[in-house]
Amino acid sequence: MKLIPLPDLGPRPRSEFDYGGELRRPPMGADTALWAAYVFNRQGAPGLLREWWYHRPTGAWYLFERDTLADRFIRHIPVQDIQYELPSADPAV
Amino acid sequence: MPWRLLKFALNPNHSEPRFFPPETPLKERYDMVIIGGGGHGLACAYYLAREHGVTNVAVLEQGYLGGGNTGRNTTIVRSNYLTPEGVQFYDASLKLFEDLAEDFDLNIFYSNRGHYTLAHTDSAMRTMRWRAEVNKHFGIDSEVVDRSHIAANVPDMDLDCGGDAPVLGALWHAPGAVARHDAVAWGYGRGAYQRGVEIHQKTRVTGIKVDDGKVRGVSTSRGDIACDKVISMVAGSSPRITSMVGLETPIEIYPLQACVTEPVKPFLDTIIVSGSLHAYVSQSSRGELVMGASVDPNVLHSTRSSFDFVEELADKMLDLFPFTGRLRVMRQWAGMSDITPDFAPIMGKTPIEGFYLDAGWGTWGFKATPISGKTMAWTAVNDRNHELIEPFRLERFADFVQVGERGAASVGH
Ligand SMILES: Cc1cc2nc3c(=O)[nH]c(=O)nc-3n(C[C@H](O)[C@H](O)[C@H](O)COP(=O)(O)OP(=O)(O)OC[C@H]3O[C@@H](n4cnc5c(N)ncnc54)[C@H](O)[C@@H]3O)c2cc1C
Numbered sequence: 001m002k003l004i005p006l007p008d009l010g011p012r013p014r015s016e017f018d019y020g021g022e023l024r025r026p027p028m029g030a031d032t033a034l035w036a037a038y039v040f041n042r043q044g045a046p047g048l049l050r051e052w053w054y055h056r057p058t059g060a061w062y063l064f065e066r067d068t069l070a071d072r073f074i075r076h077i078p079v080q081d082i083q084y085e086l087p088s089a090d091p092a093v
Numbered sequence: 094m095p096w097r098l099l100k101f102a103l104n105p106n107h108s109e110p111r112f113f114p115p116e117t118p119l120k121e122r123y124d125m126v127i128i129g130g131g132g133h134g135l136a137c138a139y140y141l142a143r144e145h146g147v148t149n150v151a152v153l154e155q156g157y158l159g160g161g162n163t164g165r166n167t168t169i170v171r172s173n174y175l176t177p178e179g180v181q182f183y184d185a186s187l188k189l190f191e192d193l194a195e196d197f198d199l200n201i202f203y204s205n206r207g208h209y210t211l212a213h214t215d216s217a218m219r220t221m222r223w224r225a226e227v228n229k230h231f232g233i234d235s236e237v238v239d240r241s242h243i244a245a246n247v248p249d250m251d252l253d254c255g256g257d258a259p260v261l262g263a264l265w266h267a268p269g270a271v272a273r274h275d276a277v278a279w280g281y282g283r284g285a286y287q288r289g290v291e292i293h294q295k296t297r298v299t300g301i302k303v304d305d306g307k308v309r310g311v312s313t314s315r316g317d318i319a320c321d322k323v324i325s326m327v328a329g330s331s332p333r334i335t336s337m338v339g340l341e342t343p344i345e346i347y348p349l350q351a352c353v354t355e356p357v358k359p360f361l362d363t364i365i366v367s368g369s370l371h372a373y374v375s376q377s378s379r380g381e382l383v384m385g386a387s388v389d390p391n392v393l394h395s396t397r398s399s400f401d402f403v404e405e406l407a408d409k410m411l412d413l414f415p416f417t418g419r420l421r422v423m424r425q426w427a428g429m430s431d432i433t434p435d436f437a438p439i440m441g442k443t444p445i446e447g448f449y450l451d452a453g454w455g456t457w458g459f460k461a462t463p464i465s466g467k468t469m470a471w472t473a474v475n476d477r478n479h480e481l482i483e484p485f486r487l488e489r490f491a492d493f494v495q496v497g498e499r500g501a502a503s504v505g506h
Contacts, residue, residue, distance in 0.1 A: 001401060015401065019391040022345075033491055040343040040434055040490040044332025046394040068346075069394045 004053060006062065007076045012055065020052025023063060023082075048074065097198050112279050113158065114286045119293060122319040123151045125473060126311055128298045128334060129327040130154025131163040132278045132459065133451055136466020137324060137473075138285035138292070144467070145474045148289035151320075152282075153313060155297035159278035162328045163459065165396075165428035167351050167385050167506065168274050169364055169375070170460040171208050173228050173235045173266040175220075175501035178484035179437060180231045182464060185481060187268060189463035197280030201272050204378065206364050208269020209243060210505050213258040213369040220500045221264040228266075238265045249360050254412040258369055269364050271375055271383075277462055301337045301448070308447030324449045324473055326465075329394075329429025331452035338445050342452070343490055344431045347388035348395060349456050349506075350402040352425035354417070356380030365413065366505035372409040373505060382417065384410060387504045388430055388456060398427040430455045436503060437496035440469065440485040441478040449473050450487060456506040457498075 003011035022042055027034040043049055046069035053062045063077040101107065125141065127134045130152050141147040154160075172184040194201050212218045221237050228235035239262050240252050253259045286292055293315070300312040301323060310319040325334045335342050356379050366373040374384045386406050389399075403422055411418055432455045433439060439453035451469050454461065468479035478486060484496050 014390075022392075036491040036493065037341060041341040042343055042345045044342060044344050044346065045336045046333070046346075049392065051392070068392050071393055071395060071397075 002071070004064070005073055005076070006055065007078075009058070016055060016057055018054040018056060020054055020061065023050040023052060050077065097200070112283050113294070114292050116293075117291065119151070119296070119313070119315055119318060120291070123291075124149040124320065125322040125324065126150070126318060126320045127152045127324045127326060128311070129161070129325065129330075130158045130282070130292060130294065131161045131326065131328060132159065132274070132281065132462035133163075133328070133454070133465045133469070134324075134326040135278055135281035135285060135292075136462050137326060137451070137469045138290045138466075139281045139288075140467045140470035141474070142285055142288035142290050145470060147470075147474060150290045151318065152285070152290065152292045153296045153298055153311070154292070154294045155314075157294050158282050158292070159275055161330075162428040162430070162454070163274055163278050163462070165351070165426055166274055166459040167373070167375070167383050168271045168459055169208070169269065169373075169506055170203075170272055171266055171269040171505075172233055172460075173208070173210075173224055173264060173269075173501065175224050175227060175498055176437070176496050177227060177231065178496050179498050179501070180227055180233060182481050182485075183460060184231065184233055186461050186464035187270075189467065190270070190272065190460075193277065193280060193463065197284055199276060199280045199283075201276040201280060202378065203270055203272045205268065205270045206362055206375065207246070208266040208364040208505075209247070209366065210264040210266075211243075211260050211365065211367040211369070212262050212264070213254070213260055213367065215261070217368060218261055221262065224264055224501055234267045236265055238263055246363055247361065247365065249416070250365070250413055251415055254370070255415070257412060271364065271377075274459060281462075281466065298334070301334070303338055303445055303448070306444075306446055308445060322447045322449065322473055324451065324469055326451045326469070328431050328452065328454050328458065331431045331450070335450070335452075338448055340443060340445065340448075340450075342439060342487065343434050344439065344453055345392050346394050346429050347391070347432050348393050348397070348427045349385070349388045349430040350398045350425060350427040351383065351385035352398075352403055352406070352422050353377070353381040353383050354420040355423050357382075357420065367409070367413065368504045370409040370412060371504055372406055372413070374410065374413070381423065382420065385506070388432065389427075394429060396427045396429060398425045432456075434490070435495035436498040436501075438465075438485050439487050440465070440482040441472050441487070442476070443487055455502070457502045459506075
């Protein structure tokens with residue numbers, strides 16, 4: 001069983017989580033092509049990815065940076081660090 | 094297979110034509126380069142040579158032929174999809190499958206079994222009726238059946254699933270089949286090689302040269318090659334290739350796992366899929382139960398398999414076939430599935446001239462091997478999307494015209 005290192009609760013089994021997918025930021029403006037890219041396109045290739053994980057027992061969402069080739073959780077990103085960021089022209093973070 | 098058997102018996106010298114070409118140096122230039130020596134790449138090479146006379150072609154495979162998802166899948170072949178586009182496409186593939194053994198002069202162990210997709214809820218029954226109607230409209234043998242039909246064909250199944258999730262009915266698809274995946278890849282590979290196509294194993298593509306929006310060649314672990322057309326047919330490695338040419342796609346890679354039990358006496362001659370239980374099973378001609386589920390829960394570029402998978406699958410399988418609790422799992426493995434948001438493939442031309450994409454095959458692309466090879470060969474030769482694959486073009490996402498196959502492809506592969 002893989003463990004996910006929660007910053008406040010310590011390592012928890014992955015079966016306690018729902019996967020929330022890649023962090024994407026909505027684009028500025030209403031250009032259709034940009035919106036389609038934001039809605040559908042994904043990083044796809046292996047590498048560092050920022051992803052959402054939902055911890056069911058506590059009902060909390062966490063944001064982690066993970067290496068999707070080695071399956072290693074690199075660091076936890078406090079949600080406060082990103083919540084005040086402005087939308088960007090580039091949907092990929 | 095009767096002709097082959099007869100020829101074999103009458104021929105005093107029982108030597109087989111060589112399957113895999115001996116290793117040769119790469120040429121400096123080819124008309125077309127196919128990346129990926131899985132079923133799709135080899136089928137495309139075969140149809141390029143056989144139907145279009147294009148033989149100055151190299152298939153480049155980083156590992157060994159069929160070592161990707163082609164050699165890892167559970168070989169289910171069916172055409173009872175949900176959308177008109179999907180149904181017509183997969184049905185054309187099924188028809189090609191039926192003649193492959195003759196085409197290749199090779200036994201591909203194509204075994205027509207019949208295919209049940211079980212429904213345990215009213216909403217699943219509704220999806221089955223929807224699929225059956227679309228299927229019938231296109232002349233496909235597909236119908237909704239009740240419990241007694243299943244009980245008669247699969248007497249060993251517990252239709253009440255231990256009382257937890259009783260089966261209400263099923264979608265029955267009589268043409269559903271299994272085939273030997275390796276033989277399909279090898280047959281296409283041998284046929285392409287015999288017609289003059291070069292197949293290079295242990296040759297990894299490391300870059301694609303694009304000038305002015307046009308493909309000029311590829312770099313490989315064995316040197317550079319010039320070419321005007323590149324066809325990418327690499328399934329679980331698709332995002333790595335598209336990122337070489339700066340093309341964004343919706344493809345995400347999720348592992349898909351499967352396993353087989355020890356062989357037992359034949360008791361199951363149909364293919365059983367349960368969307369609600371997230372499990373499917375068929376019995377191989379050797380007697381093993383071949384079992385699988387839906388993809389792993391998160392993105393991962395790895396072919397590692399896990400205990401969690403077997404544990405969860407066994408739990409579901411015991412609901413359907415309680416006596417399988419005594420069976421041991423012999424092998425388990427994983428492949429990397431290239432999943433799209435609408436569970437349909439991404440095929441055809443791209444914004445880069447000379448770069449063709451055959452990807453997004455996720456958990457369902459083995460059955461499409463013949464028709465993908467055929468339509469991609471046509472597309473690359475004519476530089477125009479074949480009509481059967483036009484709905485699967487990459488731009489469908491930007492145009493908001495997806496081909497929603499989730500209801501027919503997420504568990505039943
Ligand atoms: C467990 C499992 C069960 C499945 N069950 C079914 C099923 O029952 N029915 C069904 O229809 N489908 C099923 N599928 C899906 C099916 O296996 C695939 O969609 C299909 O085999 C894809 O074939 P392909 O030739 O496109 O890819 P692959 O067979 O994966 O071939 C791609 C090849 O490209 C090579 N490659 C990658 N990168 C490079 C590079 N840079 N340079 C050179 N070569 C490269 C790889 O080594 C690989 O051999 C299943 C898949 C899995 C994993």
